[in-house]
Amino acid sequence: MNGAESLVRTLVASGVEVCFANPGTSELHFVAALDKISDMRAILCLFEGVVTGAADGYGRMAEKPACTLLHLGPGLANGLVAARDQAIVELRREKLQKETAEKPHKVARVRR
Numbered sequence: 325m326n327g328a329e330s331l332v333r334t335l336v337a338s339g340v341e342v343c344f345a346n347p348g349t350s351e352l353h354f355v356a357a358l359d360k361i362s363d364m365r366a367i368l369c370l371f372e373g374v375v376t377g378a379a380d381g382y383g384r385m386a387e388k389p390a391c392t393l394l395h396l397g398p399g400l401a402n403g404l405v406a407a408r409d410q411a412i413v414e415l416r417r418e419k420l421q422k423e424t425a426e427k428p429h430k431v432a433r434v435r436r
Contacts, residue, residue: 335391338389342391344374345367358393
């Protein structure tokens with residue numbers, strides 16, 4: 325077992341079942357480990373923003389963690405920017421929910 329297989333097995337043992345990936349050539353050992361270990365499902369995405377968005381959406385819908393595999397350097401930077409944007413949207417959503425919950429609601433009457 326190599327380091328990549330050990331990492332995938334650790335993720336699986338931690339409850340991670342899905343890896344959204346945009347791999348490059350430097351991640352081939354990890355890609356091979358994803359293929360070898362059947363408990364981890366790999367989903368190929370074509371852009372780092374999609375990878376992080378898909379992992380975020382999966383986590384929210386399935387209420388389970390997901391992992392991402394990104395290129396080193398610019399790919400990681402793109403993924404981090406997308407994750408930051410998703411966090412900002414979540415903060416705005418929470419603020420809006422709080423503001424809406426604090427205000428009394430008026431019931432509109434329909435005239436006939």
